[in-house]
Amino acid sequence: MNACRIRVLGLSLLLPTTYLLTGCTAVEPWQRGKLAEYGMRADRDPLADSLSEHVYFSREAAFGGRSIGGGGCGCN
């Protein structure tokens, strides 16, 4: 009886998991047109990029690695 219950439980977990896994799909090389669009780039807005960079280096004492280091005083 116990083994039967375990089997039923296992199946009831396996089926939805299999169903969910089929939702995962690889984007083929020829389907990457949208991903290659300019709007998908992280650095698409140079002005916003430089402003957020300024905020970071001014406020974050530990921030660095992009050639500018801030002391955390907010005075840079």
Added chain:
Amino acid sequence: MTLSLQKPRSRHAARISFLLALSLAWSAVSGAAEVGKPLPDPQGFAFDRTWPSTRGKVVLVDFWASWCGPCKKSFPSLEALHQRYKAKGLVVVGVSVDEDPAAMVRFLKQHAVSFPTVRDKNQKFVQTAKIAAMPTSLLVDRRGTIRFVNSGFKGSESEAAMRQQIEQLLGGAK
């Protein structure tokens, strides 16, 4: 006692999982354009321009797209190969996988080439060839068998590799 009864069952489950994983992996790689396999017959696919006559010729099929940076870099090399070997029996065919036909036309205006280019209308041809990267060039011999696959474009290195293979297939043409 219970453990000894459970073991064969778990072994059985492991065997089934392994076979499942193997079949999934196989379905992922099967059908890919490989050396030794025939090129899918272009006549069975929809292109927005006429596929050139390639009967008895060595064919270089290049899959490209307007949004693909390395494809842009590969075009001068493909043009050079076309110019150099067209008289010796090489046909270069550019197959655009662009979904937007206007994007292909715009690209071809900016990067004009003299070899024929077609657009794989519903991306079925590229899906059948199942290329691994953009761009990919398939070098096909006179019998329609893929003899060389160039995945991606690495500048002069790729051009030299393609040239060497083309010369071999054309029978030592320089």
